[in-house]
Amino acid sequence: MKNLSRRDALKLSGAVAAALLPAAIPAQPTSTAQHASVRVWEIFELTLQGPREDAVINPWKVRWSVVLSQGNxxxxxxxxxxxxxxxxxxxMPDAKGPWTYTTESDAPQLRGHAGRFDATDAKPGAHGPVVVHNTQHFSYADGTPYFPFGTTSYAWIHQPEALQQQTLATLKAAPFNKIRMCVFPKHYEYNHNxxxxYPFARSGTTNDYTRFDPRFFAHLERRILxxxxxxxxxxxxLFHPYDRWGYQSMSAETDAFYLRYLVARLGAYRNVWWSLAxxxxxxxxxxxxxxxxxFHVLExxxxxxxxRSIHYSVTMYDYARPWVTHASLQTDEFEKAPGRLAAWKKPMVFDECKYEGNLNKRWGNISAAEMLRRFWLGxxxxxxVTHGETYLPETDAAFNEDTTPxxxxxxxxxxxxxxxxxxxxxxxxVEESAPRPSSRMGFDAPVNPYYLNAIAYAPDGxxxxxxxxxxxxxxxxxxxxxxPDASxxxxxxxxxxNTITMxxxxxxxxxxxxxLKVKPFQAVRFRLADTATG
Amino acid sequence: MKNLSRRDALKLSGAVAAALLPAAIPAQPTSTAQHASVRVWEIFELTLQGPREDAVINPWKVRWSVVLSQGNxxxxxxxxxxxxxxxxxxxMPDAKGPWTYTTESDAPQLRGHAGRFDATDAKPGAHGPVVVHNTQHFSYADGTPYFPFGTTSYAWIHQPEALQQQTLATLKAAPFNKIRMCVFPKHYEYNHNxxxxYPFARSGTTNDYTRFDPRFFAHLERRILxxxxxxxxxxxxLFHPYDRWGYQSMSAETDAFYLRYLVARLGAYRNVWWSLAxxxxxxxxxxxxxxxxxFHVLExxxxxxxxRSIHYSVTMYDYARPWVTHASLQTDEFEKAPGRLAAWKKPMVFDECKYEGNLNKRWGNISAAEMLRRFWLGxxxxxxVTHGETYLPETDAAFNEDTTPxxxxxxxxxxxxxxxxxxxxxxxxVEESAPRPSSRMGFDAPVNPYYLNAIAYAPDGxxxxxxxxxxxxxxxxxxxxxxPDASxxxxxxxxxxNTITMxxxxxxxxxxxxxLKVKPFQAVRFRLADTATG
Structure with a gap:
């Protein structure tokens, strides 16, 4: 996939879909709709009425698709x-201009619908999904640089609504532009609620793995928005082992059923990444x-x-595999990064390098200074690098483990x-190291390692x-x-x-x-003299 | 040498010397002297008058030896x-009781002298030279535990006398019980005096590599005492590359000449270690x-x-070689220590893991907290672990490099x-982890690693x-x-x-x-309840 752009990938999906087109295109559409225009990177959503559940039909298993066309x-x-x-x-349209669509399905009610809409300029600030940029970095699909500074809150959407709102308020004021979060609810130490x-229809403690609960997904979608x-x-x-409901040990068929449903619902949200597990x-x-x-089902x-990536505990997944877009590491071996970058030729995110906190677990009690140091080393x-935080209250109750922190x-x-x-x-x-937005094509990869313990951003290479x-x-x-030989x-x-002194x-x-000041953990920034202003 | 005790090693030297004895022992001593008693671990010194330099004889090259006997x-x-x-x-006698000696030489005046002395109880506090103890640790020759906490001052004995006295006063108040120091003068950044x-006779800038300057060695001996x-x-x-006088590039013959002279003079000082380079x-x-x-000459x-050891810059000497008693490392890879201990089966001293200071060199500017952390990790x-310190004054003069710090x-x-x-x-x-001096045979090696990030001292194994x-x-x-299952x-x-709270x-x-307190770099000590007092 190295040389395949997102647009190429979409074309490829279109080409696969083309096999269905000879049946779909000659058919007379049962309806043709003119939708209002949709902005690029927003969601075009088509809703049809179709068969309800009966003795024969399970609508959750009805396959249907929409073929969208722009030119060829x-x-x-x-x-x-x-x-x-x-x-x-x-x-999610990724190009401006007119789009047409037709629908295809085994179900007659969902087949042969057609329509059109115009994709218009993206909203200010909307730059599309994040893609790999220049081998080891990221940008948005429109070329705007994107540097992940993530955090971790695995089960935040499975907490009471007031707490979710507090989380959103916290994120609004925080420096993070990515969050690792589980689709499934989580059962793990300190979180047993x-x-x-629930993602599947559920009766008592029994999951019906043939039916989804749309409320679960509507809630997830609200949080993504x-x-x-x-x-x-x-x-x-998408999968994890901290589970008492059964989601970690579904059948292969159910796993794929779940993945396809999730992708159909969420794929048009531009801010979605897939962490397979x-x-x-x-x-x-x-x-x-x-x-x-x-991974193949997902792709x-x-x-x-x-x-697309996957996160490990001890046994690293082989991030060189072509269906993985970037590495999602659990380690603090920053010194191995240059060798791995050279081997994998993919971006590397240290998604768990231990969490800032005071927890009674080795992975949850590094100091703030050490957390920050790890960001710099990454x-x-x-x-x-991705942040996480695990602070227990410094109280007798917490020591005696009779609170739920x-x-x-x-x-x-x-x-x-x-x-x-x-x-x-x-x-x-890091963001200031990228050129001003007006010259988005001028953005280029950091040259690394330029010098020992330094990273250089060189737009002209x-x-x-x-x-x-x-x-x-x-x-x-x-x-x-x-x-270098410049001013x-x-x-x-x-x-x-948190100071910068010229x-x-x-x-x-x-x-x-x-x-310099005689104290550890300092940094120095050099900028080309003629670009340092503005 | 693994199973060879110091006493065995002395026996071996004696055995080698025995080849000379048939000539020496039957000979009628030209003189027999009764010396005052000498304490164990102090120096028995025999002085004879012998040939002076003339057209034929270079007394620095006259070989003579003393064969000492106790029983067989x-x-x-x-x-x-x-x-x-x-x-x-x-x-340096290592056992109490009567010792006899005879001398052997090609020079008639130095041959066949005999005498005796009594070795008496060691001085209080004198425990003999440091030896390897229980594979990966050290003790004094009498079994008293010795834990090296060293420092580094390469050229301190080649500074003006007042500065040397200041160094000694500093050491008196410091926690260090080992110091890395060069025999030869040193020419390196910040030290060009x-x-x-000079160790060899010197005329202008020319060394006479056939003659030593005894003043050099007498001075060195004073500092050792x-x-x-x-x-x-x-x-x-014993050798180093920071040199403008020629000592780093002497002939093989001169190297050996120098080593044998040095060992003859210093070998009886109990607090000497050989760092070959x-x-x-x-x-x-x-x-x-x-x-x-x-190494073979030295041994x-x-x-x-x-x-005996040797220190490297980048290319590590193979510390598994049998003539090396311990590893003298330049690295801060503490996490590799358990593997290397298992491979080498020798004590490991991190003799350079960078120095505390603020120097404009990567190896000379870690913080005090980091230096202390490295001691703990070792x-x-x-x-x-060995300490070193490189602080420049925080002055304009130091920045402009027009001072000699x-x-x-x-x-x-x-x-x-x-x-x-x-x-x-x-x-x-660490010293408190060893049993009280009265039970010196009860001292045993730390069991390591006992638990992750812990070291346990278990006298009974x-x-x-x-x-x-x-x-x-x-x-x-x-x-x-x-x-463990104990109180x-x-x-x-x-x-x-610098606090300890019960x-x-x-x-x-x-x-x-x-x-615990929520701050990094803390430690916890557990002691068996019945030994924690006294």
Missing amino acids: RRVSVDGFYDGDGKYKARF EPEF DLQAMGIEADLI NEWDLMKSKTLADFDRL SADAHGHL VINGCY TLWWAHGGTLHGESSAGIAQLRRL KTAETILYYLDSHQPVWYEFPL YTAELIDPAA VPGNFRGKTAKLR | RRVSVDGFYDGDGKYKARF EPEF DLQAMGIEADLI NEWDLMKSKTLADFDRL SADAHGHL VINGCY TLWWAHGGTLHGESSAGIAQLRRL KTAETILYYLDSHQPVWYEFPL YTAELIDPAA VPGNFRGKTAKLR
């Missing part, structure tokens, strides 16, 4: 049943081959070509940690426009920083104090000799 | 010329085979069997850093008497620490604050649940 381009999206006789299909909604409104990508975890290697009822197969179903090594990592709520400000500063620094040095535990009172400004960055003068030559 | 045991030590017609030989003494009086081991670096791989005029050969010459992984790592002087108190605390904790946990960057508000007291240790009550069972 064809894209096929699967529709889905939403209950109450309503059949829906969703498509029942969710309000809530995140979208804040510019946050939903890194959706969390800690796949802890799911004892599935094998590695099962996940390979499920085949997804006309919109969202990012970025400096050409990768991206609200932990951001599981429940959402509020943030108690102190790493956010520094993460926000780093995100600004030659002269670094921005160079970030991170000093980690080093604290020289002065240091000669290597520079640079220098700024001293104190991530812990050094007077420009620096030209092989090195810039700077006087 | 024989030990041969080489003598050395000290100038002015004086020939000396030195021996001329020494007061100064260290000995403070209980500090002199980890003597510093950064051997940076000595461009020597090969790996040269160092192998020099062959040294009747007292002092510890100890917790069953190894030992005094850096502990090169010159000695005073310590400006803040890691010493924490290092002292860790040394106390079964029940851990002391368990040290180090939490590194983890900061749980409470934690359940695994324990333990618990203490919370804050290395940065937790009320005893802990018995599989775990001890402790409430």
Whole structure:
């Protein structure tokens, strides 16, 4: 998939769909509708009335699809049943101009519908789904740089509504533009509650794996749109092992039924990523081959070509496999990043490098300073890092384990940690390293590693426009920083104090000799002198 | 050498010397002297008048030796010329009781002298040279535990006398019981001065590699005794690449000439370790085979069997070689220690894991907190760590490089850093883990790794008497620490604050649940309840 753009991928889906077209196109549409225009990257949704459940028909298993056309381009999206006789299909246009569609189905009521709509300019601030950019980085589909600064709240949508609203308010003020979250409810330490909604129809404690509960998905969609409104990508975890309801050990057929339904409903939401599993290697009822197969189901179903990865506990999935778009790591081995980047040729996100907090678990109690340091080490090594937070109250009740604490990592709520400000500063620094939006084609990959412990952003691939040095535990009172042969400004960055101090003068030559504060975890930014303003 | 004790090694030297004995023993001694008694681990020194330099004889090249006997045991030590017609030989008795000796030489004046002396109880506090104990640890030769907590001051003995005295005063108040120091003067960044003494006779800038300057060695010996009086081991670096005088590129013959002379003079000083080279791989005029050969010269010459190692810059020497007694590492890869301990089956000392300071060099500017953290990580992984300090003044003059700063790592002087108190605390904790001196045979090796991130000291090899946990960057508000099935007291240790707080009550069972401060870099000590007092 390396050389296949998103648009190519959509074409390919269209080509596959073309096999159905000889039947669909000559047929006289039973109806032709003119929809209002739809903005690029928003959702075109088609709703039809179709067969209701009876002794013969299970509408959740009725297959139907919509073939969308623009010129000679064809894209096929699967529709889905939403209950109450309503059949829906969703498509996210990625190009302006007129689109036509026809429908295809084994069910006569859903077959041969046709219509058209115009795709208009994207909303200001809407840049499309996130895609791989320049091998090891990301951008939005329109080319706008996207640098993931994620957080983790696995079960936030399965908490009481008031807590979900508090989570959304917290995210609004936080520096995160991606969140790892489970589709299924979660049963794990510190989180044993029942969710309000279940994905499958449920009677008592028995799941009916032949029917979905549309309320579950409507709720999930609301939360995805809530995140979208804040510019946050939903890194959706599709399977996980923390389960007492049965979702971790469904049949292969049910797994695929669930995946196709999920993709049909959510694929048109631009801020969706697919994380096939969390800690796949802890799911004892599935094998590695099962996940390979499920990746193929996912890739085949997804006309919109969202990012796809999988997260492990101990046994790393082979991220070199062509159906994986990026690595989703559980490790703090940042020093191995350059070698892995070279081997995989894909973006790497350290999705779990332990969480800021004070939890009684090794993975949940690193300090804010260490969390921030790990963000810097990830970025400096050409990768991206994801935050998580697990703070217990410092009370006797918490020590005696007779409270049910609200932990951001599981429940959402509020943030108690102190790493956010520094993460926000780093995100600004990285985003400022990208050119101004007007020159989106000028955006190019960080050249990494440019120097030891430094990352350089070089839009023209030659002269670094921005160079970030991170000093980690080093604290020289002065240091000669290597520079390319150009004129640079220098700024001293104190991530812990969230300050940036300009050094007077420009620096030209092989090195810039700077006087520094004698304290660890500082950074220095050099910017080409003529681009440092504006 | 694994199963060869120091005493065995002395016997072996004696056996080698025995080849000379048939000539020596039957000969009628030309003189028999009764010396005053000598304490065990002190120096028996025999001085004879011998041939002075003339057209034929170079007294520096006259070989002579003293064969010492106790019962059937024989030990041969080489003598050395000290100038002015004086020939000396030195021996450190390691067993009480009567010793006899005879001398052997090609020079008639030095041949056939005999005498006797009594070795008496060691001085209080004198425990003999440091030897390998229980594979991966050290003790003094009398079995008293020795845990190296070293520092580094490469060229302190080549500074003005007042500065040397200041260094000694600093060491007296510091927590260090080993110092890495060069025999030869050092030419390196921040240290370009001329020494007061040169090891070889010198005319202008020309060395006479056939003659030593005894003033150089007498000075070195004074400094070794100064260290000995403070209980500090002199980890003597015998070759190094930082040189403008020619000592790094002498002939193979001169190298051996120098080594044998040095060993003859210093071997009887109990606090001497041999570090064959510093950064051997940076000595461009020597090969790996040269160092192998020099190890053999050293091992062959040294009747007292002092510890032998070698230090590298990038290319690690193979510490599995049988003539190396311990590893002298330049790395901060503490996580690799357990594997290397298992492979080498020798003690490991992290002799350079970077220095506390603010220097404009990557190896010389870690924070005090990081230096202390590295000591803890070394100890917790069953190894030992060496300190160094490189603080530049925070002045314009230092920034402009128009001052000659005094850096502990090169010159000695005073310590400006803040890691010493924490290092002292860790040394106390480790030393307290050894049994009281009265039960010296009860001292046994730390069992490591006992638990992840913990080191346990188990004198009987079964029940851990002391368990040290180090939490590194983890900061749980409470934690359940695994324990053996016995009753333990618990203490919370804050290395940065240099505090130890007893937790009320005893802990018995599989775990001890402790409430902790939410801050990184803390430790916990558990001690068997019945040994925790006294």
